[in-house]
Amino acid sequence: MALRAALRQKCGLIGILSQPSSSGSHSRVSAVLVSQMRNNATSPKIKVDFNQSTGVAVLSMQSPPVNSLSLDFLTELCISVEKLEMDRACRGLIITSSLPKVFSAGLDILEMYGKSPERCGEFWRAVQEMWLKMYSSNMVTIAAINGSSPAGGCLLSLTCDYRIMSDNPRYSIGLNETLLGIVAPFGTDKNIIKNTHTCSN
Numbered sequence: 001m002a003l004r005a006a007l008r009q010k011c012g013l014i015g016i017l018s019q020p021s022s023s024g025s026h027s028r029v030s031a032v033l034v035s036q037m038r039n040n041a042t043s044p045k046i047k048v049d050f051n052q053s054t055g056v057a058v059l060s061m062q063s064p065p066v067n068s069l070s071l072d073f074l075t076e077l078c079i080s081v082e083k084l085e086m087d088r089a090c091r092g093l094i095i096t097s098s099l100p101k102v103f104s105a106g107l108d109i110l111e112m113y114g115k116s117p118e119r120c121g122e123f124w125r126a127v128q129e130m131w132l133k134m135y136s137s138n139m140v141t142i143a144a145i146n147g148s149s150p151a152g153g154c155l156l157s158l159t160c161d162y163r164i165m166s167d168n169p170r171y172s173i174g175l176n177e178t179l180l181g182i183v184a185p186f187g188t189d190k191n192i193i194k195n196t197h198t199c200s201n
């Protein structure tokens with residue numbers, strides 16, 4: 001029931017958030033998706049287990065050492081989510097990490113150093129695409145945060161409907177990217193305190 005109610009609530013949001021973007025930013029992922037489906041390729045950075053009987057998919061991030069969000073990683077993530085969304089049997093999505101200690105280290109710092117303006121633009125569009133796609137997903141989404149989750153990792157978890165974090169004092173979460181001079185828009189951090197629940201691991 002709770003799952004259904006959450007799903008209904010989300011459907012209201014989708015109408016607003018899934019309007020076609022004037023920048024056409026969603027078309028890149030769709031184009032990649034089409035070509036990937038054609039080639040029947042599998043992604044090594046993301047593992048998806050879909051349980052047909054429950055309608056819930058578990059998406060495990062498995063990009064060592066720290067699941068940093070590179071352009072490739074973000075693209076694969078969006079493709080995986082897009083594929084699940086096309087499957088009407090999939091109602092719920094749990095995002096977690098298959099690495100020990102780290103959920104995601106956030107944006108890949110190497111993407112922000114010594115890159116051309118074009119590449120930087122592509123990267124930041126992919127970041128935006130990721131959080132818009134997750135936030136406007138028609139699935140009920142849960143971040144199972146089983147390790148540290150700074151900055152962009154925290155952002156990824158904020159785009160989900162629910163967050164559950166391992167109760168381990170060695171794991172940290174938060175929008176710490178200001179230390180690198182990257183400023184998140186006002187208001188993005190309030191949900192961490194309100195809606196992040198912890199559990200023992």
Ligand SMILES: CCCCCCCCCCC/C=C/C(=O)SCCNC(=O)CCNC(=O)[C@H](O)C(C)(C)COP(=O)(O)OP(=O)(O)OC[C@H]1O[C@@H](n2cnc3c(N)ncnc32)[C@H](O)[C@@H]1OP(=O)(O)O
Binds near residue numbers: 107
């Ligand atoms: C919902 C509405 C949203 C609205 C829009 C909001 C927009 C918000 C904008 C968000 C901007 C986000 C910016 C970022 O994410 S910048 C990146 C910030 N991340 C960090 O500062 C993380 C730094 N890393 C750590 O703290 C630790 O590495 C960590 C705790 C994750 C793991 O520690 P551990 O001890 O296990 O591992 P190491 O530190 O030894 O690291 C192992 C190797 O991994 C490399 N590494 C770590 N982090 C990154 C990274 N982010 N990118 C690339 N590489 C990374 C590290 O250098 C080590 O490499 P080597 O083994 O080669 O040394």
